[in-house]
Each structure stands twice: as structure tokens, then as C-alpha cells.
Amino acid sequence: MLQGVVDLVDIEQLDKAIAEIEADLTTRLTDASGVDAVRTLETGVLGKKGTLGSLISSIKDYPPEQRNQVGRTINEAKVRVKNLFQRRIKELESAATSAEAASAAAFDPTLPGTRGPMGSVHPVTAVQWEIERAFERLGFTVEAGPEMEEEYNNFDALNIPATHPARDMQDTFWLKNGKVLRTHTSPVQYRTMRKFGAPLRAIVPGRCFRYETIDASHENTFHQVEGLLIDRDISIPNLIAMARMLLEEVMKREIELRVRPGFFPFVEPGIEIDMNCQICGGAGCATCGQSGWIEILPAGMVHPNVLRAGGIDPNEFTGFAFGLGLTRLAMMKYGIRDIRVLNSGDLRALVSPARLGGPIIAPRKKCCSQTS
Amino acid sequence: MLISLNWIRDYVDLPDDLDPSDLAERFTRTTAEVEEVHPIRVAARGLIVARVVSLADLPDARGLRLVSLDVGGGKTVEAVTAAPALHEGCSVVYAPPGSSVAAYGEIGTATVAGRTSTGMILPGDAMGIAMAASEAIFVSDAMEPGEQLCPEDFEDWVIEVDNKSMTHRPDLWGHYGIAREIAAIVGRPLKPYPVANLEELVSDGLGQVEIAIADANACPRYSALLFEGVPTEPAPLWMQLRLGHVGMRPITGLVDLTNYIMADLGQPMHAFDAEKVSRIEVDWAQDGERFTTLDGAERVLTREELMIKSAGHSVALAGVMGGLETEVSEGTTTLLLESANFSPVTIRKAAIRLGLRTDASARFEKSLDPAHTVLAIERFVELARPMYPDMRITSRLSDGFPKPLEPITVKLDPKHIARTIGRDVPTEEMERLLHPLGFEVVEAGEGVDVSVPSFRATGDVSIEDDVIEEIARYIGYNVIPPTMPRVSIRRFEPNALHELEQRTLEYFTTAHPFHEIQGYLWYDANWLSQMGIDPGPCVELANPAAEGLHLMRRSLVPGLLASVAKNRFHFPVLDIIELGSVFERGDPEDWEFRHVGLISARRGKRVEQELYADLKGAIEGWAWERFSRTVAFVPAPPTPDRPWEHPQRTAEITIDGQAVGRMSVIDLSLRRVIDEHLTSWGIAWAELHSSGLERLDRPAEPIDGIWEYPRIEMDFSVIVPSAMRYQQVAESLTAFDHPLLKRVRYVGCYEGDAIERDRRSLTFRTTVGDDARTLVDEDANAFRRAFEEYLQTCGYEMRR
């Protein structure tokens, strides 16, 4: 019977041990702050080597007649403990969901993006770059030349005789060193012909200077893009097609052209290419002088004297040249009405407000104050 | 130039239903740009001639007079008028009660200044003669009072052609030349120019005016004719109206007649009092000679001015204006009519030098056809005979023509025409297009010969391409379908400077928030002197745009500073860039360089260090981006004539030891003179010399490759006195050597409460590793000890 007593004591001890395990677990579960911690705890209790799990392997140490009871006791404990775990996991999971919900409500994807301040290029530069890209795609070289130019390059090489009125002091800025501030980008025609010979495809964006009284539509400092194409079989219709491409490339829409005769000593025949006014659409406004047309592209077939001066045989090669009023085109594109702002260094007139501060909320319409 | 459509109709039978605006558009597309088309609408009804019987001032109404008018049929009426220059016996255009004009509507009887005014003397502007605003228009005494005026003469259309679009076309400076183009445009014939046959009118016994021309280049032709009897009557009303419509004020019969021929043929004429001018010498003025022109101004001449002289005495400034002394005046009984041809350059120079551009000089500047001198005289006679039957021709046509025009024949190659125009042009088509313009086309072997009419042969048309232009514009530039060119592919050397500039601008405006501006090429000397800036030796303009704008800029910084001063009202943070040319005096040649100017300005005190570091960082990034190179900033003494270089804080920017620019902050004293408000700003600037930099290559950037064994990063901070330069510390680190050391970088600096005052903590990050094995803790510890030891031997305090 002693055996039996001992056995009874053993079972009591088992109950006590289980009670202790459960009490300890309750405390630990309360402390467990996350589902992961609970799972770790679960392994520690119910796992094979866990505090409760290891009791199952001890069943065989009990006498055979007690094993049933011991097994039942342990299993009942297991069920209770499992419930404890499940309850706590549920508790934790529901807490997590509500925390997530709260943080999801605070997350506002409609807040504006944060960015550093932005820079900008001058409106004329922006248009100039577009034109350069357009012509580079067609295999043109982009050339430049000095702004302080030799009198010969600016005039004589371009078939402008010594007696031409353009050479007068009232049209040209002369330097005391005898040079001029180039009155057009055309001297680079001469330089480029000398540099590359024919065949040749070049554009020359650049600043030009004319002695002129400044007002809202006249500047003494402005930009042109010179274009020059010399090859064996070049015609006036080629020139007109190219002009259309160029203008549409910049304006990003179909435009209408009007071609009329024009006179420039360095081309023959000379033409003027007008574009339908982009401000009024051709109906007539102050910008186009009510005519509906904007004079934008003086052009022509390169004068044989100019080819000769450039070292090119006019019997073998001919070509066309044009001088695009880049400044005027930029004004058209950006709706700038007063040419003087371009050289003013006044950022209010040169930079889109979108680049000069935080995100603009109102007004909603395009922020191009000068076009209105 | 203003063109009267009535006038054109004298020479071309225009369709009755012609739309003047449509004609103007076709003219623009074919010949020269029309700026405006507008009708002259007088809507005259019932206008008559009235003769002034008497005049009385109205003492109580200044400027008004009471006029008694004979209106025919024995009737006299009284009218109040503001018209000046009325005199007894003169005949005027009168609107009686019951008549009407557009400007006033129905005319009636009114009370003006307390007097009953019956009808009105019609002022010029009501007749479309803006030049004669309130003036009466006088009509010939030959017209009877009460005679009805033809309402059609008052109506017209005026086409304004842009003068600049026809400077190369002397033939277009008169209605007949314009009519030739219009005839060709509408496809109707041009009528012959109506002239008198002088041969028939001049008897053989008459003498000639002696004409001596000293310089045939300056005066290729001088034609003259003498008359007896000077017209005292006004020109016919239709002529006055036409002159008025094309912007010329009717003056006297004689002046109107010569003006009419100038507007008709483009040939200016001048009439001398033949008593005072009996022979003609065309010769240069004396230096310092004084001469009083018709306008009453005394002018001091030079040997550059061509004069008309008579017996050694100057009587006219050739091609510009006649002399006061020999003007046709009341006592004049005989006339010498001049019709001459002068060198365009001579006339233009004189007109510019004397500041006297007249209708005549403007035309001579275009290089007129010498054939027109005689034609104009013949036209004068044709017009004057019915107007002034009392005028008698008293000489034979006198014609000094020392330099006849060489006839021009141009050979055309059909292949060249086809390649230029974009299609073949058969000879018949050429003939059809060119003939109406006065060109003659003759087949000659493979090509054709085209003879150029004299009115196009004074520089306008001389080569094949000039004639191609005539063909092309009459085929129509808007008619030939545009086609893209067929071209040969070739390689062009890259334009490295242009590329560099573009990439530089792109970098500073995208990787950094710089805004591009463009400024003038010249300094504003007034602004500079206000700033106390002496710009040093500058390239100078001979004719600056305004006083004080004669110095060509040597630096972009003054312009950038001006922009900061202008923008500081509106923006608290300014980052501005300009790319542009600067100029330096040189021997033997002056120089032009391309520069990049950068300026950063912030409102706030003690922002300078940060501002400077930001700008410096931007430049370091640029140098790496463009050239895969590091830049150095070497402290440099300021340049004396560049006060924007700070006395202590100026650096020369170098790449591989080569100076590529300068950088500094703006000293307080200069900020204060620019603008008192800028004293609480920080301003840093840099100027890079792009010219020459395009030759720097851009080597491939070194790349580490993937390391096989892990590397460790360890940070070290040292505390140094604030006065110690970073450069010194950084250089001392370069001497440290350790087998595991791969790299040392600068991380940042700290000044603040955690460390002593006047001290600064600099943090460096080391990367260590071994390419053959994984490092263990002992390796890292050993490195840490070694590096700390080294730092301590350098005298730096470690920050833990």
C-alpha cells in the first residue's frame, strides 16, 4: 500500500506543479506584448521540452494503474493552457488591428510631396534647347561664335557692302577696337563654312546686338538661331518644309505659314516666313499688329557671294539659311509681352511661380500670369 | 509708303469688284509687305467751289474769322471759319447747307461765336488729307464759284507698304512702279507712262542749261529744263486730294506738281529761281562752308557733301534740300527745273550727317534709275501744260549724263532654276512671268538670256539668282509644295564649349536650384561708381546705347549683384546663374571669354559659412560631373579692381592646379553700399572661366568593384580649435597609412553646447577591410587603436 500512498502523493505533486505552471503562464501572458512573444511562450510551455509538454513524456514513469489518471490530468491542463494562449493571441491581434487602423487613418497620401527648391533656365534658353534637340536629331551641328565680331565677318563676308546702311552707327554697336557686337548670328555662317566646308548642316543659336531704342517690343540685345544647310540639291521648298518643322517643334502644334519675299543681302532669293499669331490664333491682336501674322523667320537661298567667301563653290553646292527670331519665339511660347523683362534679371518675370516656393493650391488655372 | 488705289487705276484697269484687302494680301505675298489697308470715305455730296469775298476777324473769338463767300449764282453767304491762310479772292472747297460729308453729316446753318454761319469751308482732314488738319483746300481760280465738285475724287483706298520691305527696290518708290507689280499680280496690262514729247514742244532755236558735273560717280546724271511763267494757281483738286491721301500736304501748285511726280515715278525734282541759277555745277562743298537750306536752317558743310552750285555759289544740297536763297518766291518769273540722279551713298551720308532726311534723300538712297531724270521732266511737262497753259519752255532739254548705266543681261541655267525653285520652269512660263515686270527673255542655247530693265538694274537685279527670285515670287512661294531636303551624311567635330556650357547650366539648374538670368554685355558705369567700383581697363563701345553704358563687362559678378539687389525685395533666398561673354583688353587684340557666374544670397545673419559651403559643394559636384575631377579652392588675395572679392575669404578655384575661376563672399562694406538691407544678408559668388575648360577631358570614373570580404566603417571625431582650418586637419590625415585602410571621408562638423566654445568637432569616416579575408573583432580594434593614436600624435583631442 505504501506504493499506493506514494503514488497518491505523486499525483498531488503533479497537480501542484501544473497549477504553478498555469499561474506563471498567466502572469507571463499578460506581460507578453505581441503575438510573437506569445508563440515563443507557447513553445516553452507546450513544446516537447516545454514545462507542460515534458510532463507527457513522464507518464510512463507512473505505475500502469495511474497512467490513465495522470494522462487525463495533463491533457485537461493542456486544454486549459491552450485556451489561455488562444485568448491572449486574440486579445493581442485585435489590439494590433485597431492600432493599425488608427495609424492608417493618420497616413495621408494626399499631402503634397516634399522637395527641395527648384532652379530654372531662362525662357529663351528653354526654347533654344528645344530647337537644338530638334536639329541635332536631323544631323545638324550646333555652332557658336564670338559676340564681339570682326567687321568683315559680320558684313563683308555676308555680301553686305561697305556702303550698306546696316553698317551705320545707328544700327550697329561699334567697339573702339574696330570690331562690332555682331548684329546677327550670320557671321557664324561664314565661320562654319570655313571650318567644315560643304556639305554642311549647322544651326547657330546666339545673342545679337542692334543699336536700337528699347521699348516693350524692341531690344538692343536679343537671340537668334541661324540655320544653314548646304548640299548638292537644295531648294526653296526644302527651306519652307524645314521652317515648318522647326516652328511646329517649338510650338508643339500645327501652325500656318505665310511666305513672302524679303530682302537680305546674304541670301538670294530672300523670303520672310510668317507664322499665324499664336496669341490671337490669326484673328488679329496687338502683338501681331492686327495682321494675324507674326514675322518670325527671315530666310533665303545662300547668296553665291557668301558661299564663295566661305570657300564653297556655288556651282557645285547651294543651300539655304534662315535666322529665327528666338527671342520673339520664346515670347510667343511663354506669352511674354514686354521684351525688356528678358534681360532684366528680375526673377518674377523669368521664373514660373511653381519653381519659386511650395505647391500652388489656387488659382487652379495655368500659372502663366502674363498670358491672360 | 502710302499708295492710292485711284492713282494705281490710272495705270492698270483694275476689276471694279476688286477687294483692296485681297489685293494687299497678294501684294504682300508677291512683292512687299503691306502694313495696312484703309478706305478714304468722305461721302461728299453737294460740295461746291466758293470764292472768298471778304474776311473779318472776330475780336471776341480768337482764331475764328467771319468770311463772306461768293457761292455762285450771284449769292453771297457768311460763314465762320478757323481755316488759316485765307485771303480775298481765293477759291475754296465749300459745303453749303444741304450738302453732306462723312465727318460732319448733313451741313446746315449754325450759330458760331454769336454769328450765323451758313455752311462751312471744308477743312482738309474732312477730305482725307490728314496733313492739312483744319486748313482749307484751295482750288484753281479757273473754277467758277458754285461749280459742283466731283464726289468720286474724294473717295479712295490707301495701301500702306512697309518701307523696310522695299529698300532694295528703287522702282517701287512711286505709284507707277507699284502699278507694274499690281498689273503683273492681277494679270492685266500696264499702261505706258504718260509723258509729253519734248521734241515736238521745243523749238530748235532755244539754248541749253550749261551743266558741269565734277564727279560722275556722285552724280551720274543731271537733267534740267527752263520755263518762263511761274504757276500761281493751286494744283487741280484731284491732284491735291491724291497727294493728301498718300500723306503729303498740298502746298503750292508748283510744289504739289513736283511732289506728285516724286510719288508717281519716284524721281525727286527741284525748281530754282532761274534768275539766280543760270548754270549748274555739281561739285563738293568746301570744308566749313555755311549754307542755308529751304527750311531756314544754316548748316555747316564738309567736303563730303555734294552741292549744286551756280557760278561757284552753292544753291542746293544735292538730293537732300534746296537753298533758301534760290527758292521760287513771289517775284520769280523763270524756273530752272532740276531732275537729277545722285549716288545713294553720297546722299545717305549727307542726310545722316546733317540730320536731314527728306522724301527726296530717302529716294536717292535707294539708287534710282538714271533714265528717270528725263522721264520725270517729260512727265512734268505733260501734267503742267493743261494746268498752267501760261508756262513756256524756254530751253532745250539739258542733260548731263557722264555715267550711263551699263545694260545688264543675265544668263539663266534651267537646271539651276529647277533645283532652286523645286520644279522645272519652261521658257514660255519664264517669259510669261518676267515680261510684265519689264524683263526680256531670249532663248540662248541651253539656257536663256534675260535683259534687265534699267529701273531694276541699279544694284537690285544683277545675277541669275536675282532673276530666279522674280520667277519664284510670281510662281508663288505659297504654291510650291514644301519637301524635306535630301542631304549627305557627314561627321562634325563636336562643339565642346557649347556642350560644356549647356551641361553646366543644366547641372546648376537641376542638381541645384539656380535660376538663369541674362544681362547686358556692358557695365552700367553709373551703378558701378555708386558702388565705388572701379572696373579697371575695359574694352569700350564707340557708340554706347546710353551714357555710362560704354564699358564692356569683364566679369559677370556686378550684373549678378544688381540682380540680387533687384530681387531681394521679393525672395529671401536667391540662387542665380548667368552664362555669358566677358571682355578683356589685350595687345594687339582684345579678348572675349565665356564665363559662368553664380551667386547665392540668403536673408539672415551668420549664414555666410553655410552659404559658402553650399556654393562650394555645388561647384565640387559640377567639376566631378563634368570632368570626373576634384576641384581645389586655394586662398587668394583679392584682385584690386574687383571689390566683390572679399579681402580675406577669396579663393582661386583650380582643377589639376589650373585656375578655372574664383569664389568669395561679399564683404559687409560692399553689401552696405549696394543696399542697406543687404547688411543682414549673406552673399556668396563664384565665377568660372568656361573658355578653355572644354579642352579638359572626362576620364572614366574609377569604380571599386564588388568586394569579396566585408568592409567595416568606423567614425572618428576630433575636437580642434575653431581657428584651425579644416584643410590642415584633412591634409594631416593623408599621411596616415595602415594596411587595412581603404578610404577616409569627411562626414561633418559640429559646434555647440556639447563641446567647449571656440572648438569644433570634425568627424571622419574610415572604411577598413582586407581583400583576402574576413576581418575579426581584433582587426577592427587594432585599427581603431592605431588611428586614434595617430590622431593624438597629430595633437587632436578625441571626441567620444
Ligand SMILES: [Zn+2]
Ligand atoms: Zn495676334
